[in-house]
Amino acid sequence: FTAGTYGSTNAWSDMWWAACEMFRATGEQKYHDQVKQLYSEKKDSLKLTDITAYDIGGAGTLAYLMADNTDATLCANLLADIVAAADNTKKTTEREKYNVSIGAGGWNWGSNAIITNKLKSCIMADYFTGTDTYEDVIRDNMSFILGRNVLSQSFVTGFGEQSPQNPHHRPMMRAKSLGYDPIPGWVVGGMSGSGGSYEDVNDAYDYNEVCVYWNTSPIFATAYIVSSDLN
Numbered sequence: 001f002t003a004g005t006y007g008s009t010n011a012w013s014d015m016w017w018a019a020c021e022m023f024r025a026t027g028e029q030k031y032h033d034q035v036k037q038l039y040s041e042k043k044d045s046l047k048l049t050d051i052t053a054y055d056i057g058g059a060g061t062l063a064y065l066m067a068d069n070t071d072a073t074l075c076a077n078l079l080a081d082i083v084a085a086a087d088n089t090k091k092t093t094e095r096e097k098y099n100v101s102i103g104a105g106g107w108n109w110g111s112n113a114i115i116t117n118k119l120k121s122c123i124m125a126d127y128f129t130g131t132d133t134y135e136d137v138i139r140d141n142m143s144f145i146l147g148r149n150v151l152s153q154s155f156v157t158g159f160g161e162q163s164p165q166n167p168h169h170r171p172m173m174r175a176k177s178l179g180y181d182p183i184p185g186w187v188v189g190g191m192s193g194s195g196g197s198y199e200d201v202n203d204a205y206d207y208n209e210v211c212v213y214w215n216t217s218p219i220f221a222t223a224y225i226v227s228s229d230l231n
C-alpha cells in the first residue's frame with residue numbers, strides 16, 4: 001500500500017516553529033537568540049503567516065506573539081506580516097463573486113483548504129489587534145464552504161441541503177457500502193479546475209478527499225465565529 005507524500009525542501013519553517021515554541025515554553029535566552037537569528041537570516045524566504053501541511057511558519061509566529069518577554073520590534077514586524085496577509089485575503093474576498101478568497105486561476109486540488117488556510121491570518125490579526133476587522137471575511141469564506149457558492153453545494157458532510165455523500169475516505173467508503181451515511185462534520189477537498197467543477201464520487205480524490213490537515217483550518221475559523229457570537 002502506498003499513498004501520497006508530504007515532502008518539503010525547506011526545513012527553515014520547522015526550525016522557526018521549534019525555536020519559537022521552545023522560547024515560549026521555557027523563556028530561555030538561547031531559544032530567543034535562535035528565534036532572532038532565524039528571522040534575521042531567513043525572513044525573506046520564511047512564510048511567517050502560513051500554517052499548512054507544507055509550511056508551518058505561521059505556527060511559530062503565533063507561538064512567539066503569545067510568549068512572554070518578546071522583542072518589541074520583532075513582534076511589530078511579525079504582526080505587520082499577519083495584517084498584510086489578512087488584508088490580501090480581505091481584498092480578494094470582497095472582489096470575487098460569492099465572496100471567496102480564491103481568484104481566477106487559483107482553483108487547485110484541495111481548494112477548501114486553500115480558502116480556509118487564508119483565514120488563519122485574519123483570525124490572528126483580529127486577535128492580536130483586538131478588533132473584528134476581518135470577521136465578515138471569515139464568515140463569508142465559511143459560508144462559501146457551507147453552500148453559498150455557484151453549485152449551492154455544501155462541502156461539509158452532514159450539513160446543508162446538498163452535502164457530500166461519497167467522500168474519498170476509506171472508512172466512510174466501507175460504511176457507505178453497509179448503508180451508513182458519511183461521518184458528519186468533515187470538509188472535503190472542494191472545487192477544482194475552472195472553479196465550478198466538482199464531483200461527489202468516491203474515486204474523485206481531487207474533489208472529495210478528506211484530509212486531517214484541511215479540516216483543522218475550518219475548525220479554527222468556526223471556533224472564531226462561535227466565540228464572536230458568544231461574546
